Amino acid sequence: MTPSSTATPVRRRRRRLSLGRALVYLGLLVAVVLTLIPFVWMLLGSVKTQPELIRRPPTWLPETFTWDNFTAWFTRLDFGTFFFNSVVVALFTVLGTLVFCSLVGYALAKLDFPGKRTLFGLVLVTLMIPGVVTFIPLFVVVSKLGLVSTYPALILPFLAGPLGVFLMRQFMQEIPDALIEAARIDGASELRIFARVVMPLCGPALATLAILTFLGSWNNFLWPLVVAQTADMYTLPVALSLYSVGQNATNYGVLLAGSVLIIVPVLLLFVLLQRYFIQGIAVTGIK
Amino acid sequence: MTTPSTVAVAGATRSGGRGPAAAARRRTAVIAYLFALPFLISFAVFMVYPLVASLLMSFTDFRSLDIPTPFNVGFVGFEQYTALFQDGRFVRSLLNTLYFVGVGIPLTMVVALALAVALNNGINRFRTVFRVGFYAPVVTSIVAIAVVWRFILQPDGLLNTALGAIGIAGPDWLNDPWWSMPAMILMAVWRNMGTLMVIFLAGLQTIPGDVLEAAEVDGAGAWQRFRRITLPMLRPTLLLGAVLLSVGYLQFFEEPFVMTRGGPLDSTLSISYYIYNEFGFGNYGTASAASYVLFVAIALLSLLQFRAFRAKG
Amino acid sequence: MKSRITAVAAVAAATALVLSGCGRSDTAGSQDGPAELTDGPATGTVTIWAQGTEGEALQEFVKPFEEANPDVTVEVTPVPWDSALNKYQTAVAGGTTPDIGMIGTDWMPGLVSSLQPTPDAIDTSDIFPYAVGTTEFDGVRHGVPWYVETRLIFHRTDLMEEAGFDEFPADWDGFKELAEAYKANGAEYAVALPAGGWNGFLGNLPFMWSNGADIVSEDGSEWTFDTPEIVEGLEYVKGFFDEGLADANPDTENSSNAANFVDGSVPMFLSGPWDVPGIADAGGAGFEDKFDVAPIPASPDGTSTSFAAGANLVVFDSAENPDAAWKLIQWLTQPEVQVEWFQTVNALPSQQSAWDDPVLSEDPKVAAFGDQLESVKTAPNFSNWSEVSAAADTYVEQIMRGGKDPAEAMAELQAEADSMGTGE
Numbered sequence A: 001m002t003p004s005s006t007a008t009p010v011r012r013r014r015r016r017l018s019l020g021r022a023l024v025y026l027g028l029l030v031a032v033v034l035t036l037i038p039f040v041w042m043l044l045g046s047v048k049t050q051p052e053l054i055r056r057p058p059t060w061l062p063e064t065f066t067w068d069n070f071t072a073w074f075t076r077l078d079f080g081t082f083f084f085n086s087v088v089v090a091l092f093t094v095l096g097t098l099v100f101c102s103l104v105g106y107a108l109a110k111l112d113f114p115g116k117r118t119l120f121g122l123v124l125v126t127l128m129i130p131g132v133v134t135f136i137p138l139f140v141v142v143s144k145l146g147l148v149s150t151y152p153a154l155i156l157p158f159l160a161g162p163l164g165v166f167l168m169r170q171f172m173q174e175i176p177d178a179l180i181e182a183a184r185i186d187g188a189s190e191l192r193i194f195a196r197v198v199m200p201l202c203g204p205a206l207a208t209l210a211i212l213t214f215l216g217s218w219n220n221f222l223w224p225l226v227v228a229q230t231a232d233m234y235t236l237p238v239a240l241s242l243y244s245v246g247q248n249a250t251n252y253g254v255l256l257a258g259s260v261l262i263i264v265p266v267l268l269l270f271v272l273l274q275r276y277f278i279q280g281i282a283v284t285g286i287k
Numbered sequence B: 001m002t003t004p005s006t007v008a009v010a011g012a013t014r015s016g017g018r019g020p021a022a023a024a025r026r027r028t029a030v031i032a033y034l035f036a037l038p039f040l041i042s043f044a045v046f047m048v049y050p051l052v053a054s055l056l057m058s059f060t061d062f063r064s065l066d067i068p069t070p071f072n073v074g075f076v077g078f079e080q081y082t083a084l085f086q087d088g089r090f091v092r093s094l095l096n097t098l099y100f101v102g103v104g105i106p107l108t109m110v111v112a113l114a115l116a117v118a119l120n121n122g123i124n125r126f127r128t129v130f131r132v133g134f135y136a137p138v139v140t141s142i143v144a145i146a147v148v149w150r151f152i153l154q155p156d157g158l159l160n161t162a163l164g165a166i167g168i169a170g171p172d173w174l175n176d177p178w179w180s181m182p183a184m185i186l187m188a189v190w191r192n193m194g195t196l197m198v199i200f201l202a203g204l205q206t207i208p209g210d211v212l213e214a215a216e217v218d219g220a221g222a223w224q225r226f227r228r229i230t231l232p233m234l235r236p237t238l239l240l241g242a243v244l245l246s247v248g249y250l251q252f253f254e255e256p257f258v259m260t261r262g263g264p265l266d267s268t269l270s271i272s273y274y275i276y277n278e279f280g281f282g283n284y285g286t287a288s289a290a291s292y293v294l295f296v297a298i299a300l301l302s303l304l305q306f307r308a309f310r311a312k313g
Numbered sequence C: 001m002k003s004r005i006t007a008v009a010a011v012a013a014a015t016a017l018v019l020s021g022c023g024r025s026d027t028a029g030s031q032d033g034p035a036e037l038t039d040g041p042a043t044g045t046v047t048i049w050a051q052g053t054e055g056e057a058l059q060e061f062v063k064p065f066e067e068a069n070p071d072v073t074v075e076v077t078p079v080p081w082d083s084a085l086n087k088y089q090t091a092v093a094g095g096t097t098p099d100i101g102m103i104g105t106d107w108m109p110g111l112v113s114s115l116q117p118t119p120d121a122i123d124t125s126d127i128f129p130y131a132v133g134t135t136e137f138d139g140v141r142h143g144v145p146w147y148v149e150t151r152l153i154f155h156r157t158d159l160m161e162e163a164g165f166d167e168f169p170a171d172w173d174g175f176k177e178l179a180e181a182y183k184a185n186g187a188e189y190a191v192a193l194p195a196g197g198w199n200g201f202l203g204n205l206p207f208m209w210s211n212g213a214d215i216v217s218e219d220g221s222e223w224t225f226d227t228p229e230i231v232e233g234l235e236y237v238k239g240f241f242d243e244g245l246a247d248a249n250p251d252t253e254n255s256s257n258a259a260n261f262v263d264g265s266v267p268m269f270l271s272g273p274w275d276v277p278g279i280a281d282a283g284g285a286g287f288e289d290k291f292d293v294a295p296i297p298a299s300p301d302g303t304s305t306s307f308a309a310g311a312n313l314v315v316f317d318s319a320e321n322p323d324a325a326w327k328l329i330q331w332l333t334q335p336e337v338q339v340e341w342f343q344t345v346n347a348l349p350s351q352q353s354a355w356d357d358p359v360l361s362e363d364p365k366v367a368a369f370g371d372q373l374e375s376v377k378t379a380p381n382f383s384n385w386s387e388v389s390a391a392a393d394t395y396v397e398q399i400m401r402g403g404k405d406p407a408e409a410m411a412e413l414q415a416e417a418d419s420m421g422t423g424e
Helices: A007-016 A018-045 A050-054 A068-075 A079-110 A116-127 A131-144 A151-158 A162-173 A177-185 A190-219 A222-227 A236-241 A252-283 B006-013 B019-057 B079-086 B088-120 B127-139 B142-153 B158-165 B180-205 B209-217 B222-233 B235-250 B254-259 B271-281 B284-312 C002-024 C052-061 C063-068 C084-094 C105-114 C129-133 C157-162 C172-184 C200-209 C228-242 C254-262 C275-283 C322-332 C335-345 C352-356 C364-372 C385-400 C406-420
Strands: C044-051 C072-079 C100-104 C144-150 C152-156 C268-271 C291-294 C306-315
Touching: A018 A252, A018 B088, A018 B127, A018 B142, A050 A252, A050 C254, A050 C275, A068 A079, A068 A252, A079 A116, A079 A151, A079 A162, A079 A190, A079 A236, A079 B019, A116 A162, A116 B019, A131 A151, A131 A222, A131 B019, A131 B271, A131 B284, A131 C084, A151 A190, A151 A222, A151 B019, A162 A190, A177 A190, A190 A252, A190 B019, A190 B127, A222 A236, A222 C084, A236 A252, A236 B142, A252 B127, A252 B142, A252 B180, B019 B284, B079 B088, B079 B284, B088 B127, B088 B180, B088 B235, B088 B271, B088 B284, B127 B180, B142 B158, B142 B180, B142 B254, B180 B235, B180 B254, B209 B222, B222 B235, B235 B284, B254 B271, B271 B284, B271 C084, B271 C385, C044 C052, C044 C084, C044 C322, C052 C072, C052 C335, C063 C072, C063 C322, C072 C322, C084 C100, C084 C105, C100 C105, C100 C322, C105 C306, C105 C385, C129 C144, C129 C306, C144 C322, C144 C364, C152 C157, C152 C364, C157 C172, C172 C228, C200 C228, C200 C306, C200 C385, C228 C385, C228 C406, C254 C268, C254 C275, C275 C291, C291 C364, C306 C322, C322 C335, C335 C352, C385 C406
Parallel strands: C044 C072, C044 C100
Antiparallel strands: C100 C306, C144 C306, C152 C268, C152 C291
């Protein structure tokens, strides 16, 4: 892996192509503003009143500023519970995925066992299966296990994510065998090798997998809706959909305020982890 | 740079044949299974079993009314599969999905690649702002974003206001059968370009600077360097991006679900949406059969892409 | 070789699981006949799912029931309308339903095989007959109608007077004249009518019904889409699109009707009772005097007939506490409780005697809904109605937007519907 920055050429280019670089900056600036317009509108809309939100043509800046849409989430709705549920589910889904997928990834990348190719093939195949197809049988399984309306029901089905296995296997294959052999000669057990030699090298891959899993879990809607049968087990997207479209008029303000509340945590997380994320993808299986 | 999997296999077979070595190999296998066990259990219970169940369902005329008496369903073999292709709406959904994939994938890749190349070109200031900005659409849930996009796409919405400012009378995006699909594609590009941008950015960073440097010294222009060096070296990354994207795009569902309900005139009815409808109608057998048609389509397209990208190399 | 054996074994094991899994969900079905209600108060925990504002308000509303039955606890789970059917279907498949569900009348056919018959002790004789009809399958009642709703024509009275009309017309010709007058008076379009899309056919059915049409034969054995009554009704509606009185590309966003109504650009639309307070809110202070609701205009050969729907309270086969569940349903559908429920969430009572209460009878807009409910029809009680309805929506779209000939379109729909059957 070659590090990205080779200092000298960059500096030279900066001097020579200052006009070109200015144009690139300008283009990026325009593009990023366009990309973010929906968010800006969402943010502005969340502090507007209902009559203003349904007025045509739509207004940009709020004429009457109100916090009511946000306070509704804490008074009429139990935001705390929904947030807690979402956090617990996302956290354990991420942890479980990291453990399960790195364990099996190690076996697939560095150990030899009969059925290995079949297993990896099966994992690749399930990557391509449309999610809707297993929905009802999966629910039947979960209900037969007596898990409906529990945290495990919201977490367990996502620990078998084929994408995670794929990523971890690809990444671990890049780890030199010599390192592992050396540890084996020193008499280390496989578990110890895995924990002390392999895992510490997997930081970027784990960060990537963590972000992808977190996003999937945080935004998941249909499964939690169906499997959480009491309101105190609802996650944020399910609670949000209670206010989206109904037979009665949609409460746009509450909906937009809820959208802001859902998006902010993931954006913060991405800002914090984005460096590892990109590095993780750079060294994960794409070569 | 790649370490092929055969190294691991060779490592294991090196000690094959002799007695103690065979025992060691068995021991390795046992350890490997133990490592795989947590995943295997959850994979079998939550993935393989529901898959087999749905596959069986696709060969029966299972309907939602049969749930209390699941043994009363009839085995119909491939009847539902053949019936699918005689259903005009299913064929329409196939064509719509092809349209979406055929336009959406190249467009998303070009946009993402342009962003990645621009960001990789010595942009140091505001780098984080740009990365997070372009990635932000990826992290948003569709439930949250649908409302905003309806306001953007409505006849007197933001998009048409902007188009009006430069003298173009924009169409009624969501209600015009010609423009509904482009509107869905626009939304999909917006939601997915961030993922690909990050992947491409990562790929670009593995291209050694001195190679480009040498080309520059030899007098190659920026475009030539991109065509002759960057693109070929990026091929594995492009392949990964294309495969990931097609797996996602072939299952195209959320945008029409929240924006158009598959209309107008079925112009945004995708295969996944068709499947969803059939489940809603209670035709579980038909829905399962359609799902496996979609699966075959995804597998075929992935295979095709592997071929195409490899052939060029 | 070995791996192939493993694979085969895995498939075999999974198949065994599938079969045994299915077998276990075979619970006692509705064949057993209705249960007897016990005497005495309800006990135990009753779980109930409810959508929309009902879901939000119900927990608080059932307090008096819980006080009257000290040993009972009612647990309400609010469910989003959009995906509620999905949730009920999967819960049925997994055998994890609540005791009580709030089932839209159009979902009844798809779920009835998992519902308990209504105990004989529950009297539904005073409930709107059409509503009871939505619970009846093979002559057996499954559940009790909770609220009813029908569609009326919302119209701007102030603009109507400006356009030269004192009374809302009751017949087709008058309605069309009013539409033209609205438009001449400056409205962009006169009336919002569905040009297709989800429930596009159902949304225009009132005009066909008010022309004496029916979409199913008397005995329920076949579809009757290609009758002259249907075709004429569609031609009448198509006229509004052709003459620019209705927008063929309306904004599908829920709020657009309200917005266009309030600013006067589209001064008429068809909607249900929930929009009465909704529109008054959207219009601001004093707006409730600027609009009214009127029955569907009838053709010379027909009588005003609107579309009616609503929701039923049902008890699932897999209910854990059916006895208390039925008692809660009995309580919720008492006329006095329904009047109070109307005041809480604006849901129209299914009990006809509740409509004599001044709260309803003295509000002219509400009373108008009561009058229309005397002459309504519902979507057919067939398990494949949603599928046929979706097909019909496509044809309506082809007629209104694509300019297709209604007679031709209905002949094609008839053929398509015939091939699907009436789900009997």
